[in-house]
Amino acid sequence: xxxxxxxxxxxxxxxxxxxxxxxxxxxxxxxxxxxxxxxxxxxxxxxxxxxxxxxxxxxxxxxxxxxxxxxxxxxxxxxxxxxxxxxxxxxxxxxxxxxxxxxxxxxxxxxxxxxxxxxxxxxxxxxxxxxxxxxxxxxxxxxxxxxxx
Amino acid sequence: xxxxxxxxxxxxxxxxxxxxxxxxxxxxxxxxxxxxxxxxxxxxxxxxxxxxxxxxxxxxxxxxxxxxxxxxxxxxxxxxxxxxxxxxxxxxxxxxxxxxxxxxxxxxxxxxxxxxxxxxxxxxxxxxxxxxxxxxxxxxxxxxxxxxx
DNA sequence: TGACAAAGGAGAATAATTCTCCTTTAATAG
DNA sequence: CTATTAAAGGAGAATTATTCTCCTTTGTCA
Numbered sequence: 001x002x003x004x005x006x007x008x009x010x011x012x013x014x015x016x017x018x019x020x021x022x023x024x025x026x027x028x029x030x031x032x033x034x035x036x037x038x039x040x041x042x043x044x045x046x047x048x049x050x051x052x053x054x055x056x057x058x059x060x061x062x063x064x065x066x067x068x069x070x071x072x073x074x075x076x077x078x079x080x081x082x083x084x085x086x087x088x089x090x091x092x093x094x095x096x097x098x099x100x101x102x103x104x105x106x107x108x109x110x111x112x113x114x115x116x117x118x119x120x121x122x123x124x125x126x127x128x129x130x131x132x133x134x135x136x137x138x139x140x141x142x143x144x145x146x147x148x149x
Numbered sequence: 150x151x152x153x154x155x156x157x158x159x160x161x162x163x164x165x166x167x168x169x170x171x172x173x174x175x176x177x178x179x180x181x182x183x184x185x186x187x188x189x190x191x192x193x194x195x196x197x198x199x200x201x202x203x204x205x206x207x208x209x210x211x212x213x214x215x216x217x218x219x220x221x222x223x224x225x226x227x228x229x230x231x232x233x234x235x236x237x238x239x240x241x242x243x244x245x246x247x248x249x250x251x252x253x254x255x256x257x258x259x260x261x262x263x264x265x266x267x268x269x270x271x272x273x274x275x276x277x278x279x280x281x282x283x284x285x286x287x288x289x290x291x292x293x294x295x296x297x298x
Numbered sequence: 299t300g301a302c303a304a305a306g307g308a309g310a311a312t313a314a315t316t317c318t319c320c321t322t323t324a325a326t327a328g
Numbered sequence: 329c330t331a332t333t334a335a336a337g338g339a340g341a342a343t344t345a346t347t348c349t350c351c352t353t354t355g356t357c358a
Contacts, residue, residue: 010240024304024355036240042247042256044235045346060307065346067305068238080237080247080256081230085346086193086314088229089217091159091185098191098229099273102280107191107229116268118284124248127291131251135267136283142276173324173335194315209338214315216336234315235345 002038010037014076021074031055032067033076042080082138083107097134101141110137151187159186163225170223180204181216182225191229231287232256246283250290259286 014033018025035051036043043051049064071077082102097110118133163182167174184200185192192200198213220226231251246259267282 022304022356026305026355028306033240036238040241040258042237042239044237046235048238058307060309062308062347063306068236069347072238075242076240078239078242080239081232083230084233084236086195087217087233088191088193089185089197089221090191090227090229091182091225092189093224093227099277101277108274109189114269114271116265116270118267119265120263120286121265122263124286125257125291127295128248128250128288129294130286130288132288133284133286136285137269137273137279138281138283139277139279142274145278146276171335175324175336177337207338209340211316211339212337218316 002040007034007038017074017076023070023074028052028056028059028063029067031059032064033071036071036077082136095132097137099137100139101144102138103140103144106141106143110135151189156183156187166223166225172219172223177201177205177208177212178216180208181213182220185217185220185226231285244281246286248286248288250293251287252289252293255290255292259284 011030011034014030014037015025017023018029023029031052032048035048039051041047045061045065045068048068049059049061052059052064068077072079082100083105085105088107092109095112097112097115099108099110100106115135118135124130160179160183163179163186164174166172167178172178180201181197184197188200190196194210194214194217197217198208198210201208201213217226221228231249232254234254237256241258244261246261246264248257248259249255264284267284273279
C-alpha cells in the first residue's frame with residue numbers, strides 16, 4: 001500500500017513535469033499515472049490498462065502503452081526490467097553481477113569479488129527463500145556516451 | 150572472451166547433466182549449448198540461432214527456443230532477465246532494491262537502507278557512466294513455496 | 299472562443315515466443 | 329549390430345506483447 005500523501009506528492013510532481021516538458025495534462029494521462037503512482041506491485045502495461053478501464057472504460061490499450069513510454073522517456077517512470085525486450089542468456093552459473101548499458105542494452109559480467117558483499121539489515125518477508133542476489137550496475141557504456149548521442 | 154578450458158569444462162558438465170536428466174545429447178543440443186557456453190555477451194535466442202546456423206544451417210528457430218527452455222529448467226543456463234516476459238513499471242523514483250520471486254514473478258520493493266551499501270573494488274570499464282545500482286534479491290516467495298509446488 | 303498541435307481510439311502490423319503435427323534420431327534391449 | 333520406441337527436430341501456424349498508422353478529438357494558448 002502506498003500512503004495517500006505519497007500519491008498526492010507524485011501526482012503533483014507529475015503535473016509540474018508535464019508543464020515543464022510541454023506534455024498535455026489530459027484526463028487519460030492523469031488516470032494512467034495515478035494508477036501507476038498508487039501501485040507498489042510493479043504492474044505490467046496490461047494491468048495498468050485494466051485498472052484505468054475502471055475509470056475510463058473507453059481507454060485504448062495503445063494509449064496506455066504510448067503514455068507509459070512517454071512517461072518513461074520523461075523520467076516520470078522507471079522500467080523494473082530494462083532488459084525486458086527479449087530473453088538474455090547466461091551460461092556462467094557462478095555467482096557474478098552485471099554491468100548494463102541502459103541505452104544499447106549490452107550486458108557485461110562483473111566478477112563477484114569486484115563488488116563488496118551484500119548484506120541485509122532487516123530480515124526478508126516471512127517465508128521468502130532467498131536463492132541468490134545479483135547486482136545490476138546501470139549506466140551508459142563508453143560507445144553509447146562517446147557517440148555524442 | 151571465454152577461455153577454451155572453461156568452454157570444455159562447461160560442455161563436460163552439460164553432457165553429464167544430460168545423462169543424469171535423461172536428456173538426449175543430440176547434435177543440435179550440443180551445438181546450441183556450445184554457442185551459449187562460449188559467449189559472454191548474454192545473447193538473445195535469436196543471436197544463438199544465428200550462431201548455430203553457421204554449423205547447422207537447417208536448424209529451426211523453434212528448436213533453439215525449445216532447448217533454451219529445457220536447459221534453463223535443468224539449471225544448465227540462467228536467464229539474465231527473469232522478468233523479461235513483459236514490461237514491469239515502477240513509479241517510485243527513489244533509490245531502492247527489489248525482491249523478486251522467480252516462480253510467480255512478483256516484485257516487492259526493498260528500501261535502500263535495508264541493504265548494506267554497494268561499493269566497487271575495481272573500477273568499471275573506461276568510459277562507462279554509472280547511473281545507479283540496483284540489487285535483485287532472487288528466490289521463492291512464501292506463497293509459491295508454501296503451495297508445496 | 300478559435301486554431302492547431304498534440305493526444306486519443308481502433309485496429310492493422312510487427313516482433314518474440316510457443317504450439318502443433320508430422321518426421322527423424324538417439325538410446326538401449328536384445 | 330539392429331530394431332524399437334520415446335524423445336527430439338523441422339516447418340509453419342498460433343499466440344502474446346508491443347508498436348504503428350490514420351483519422352478524430354481535445355488541451356493549450358493567443
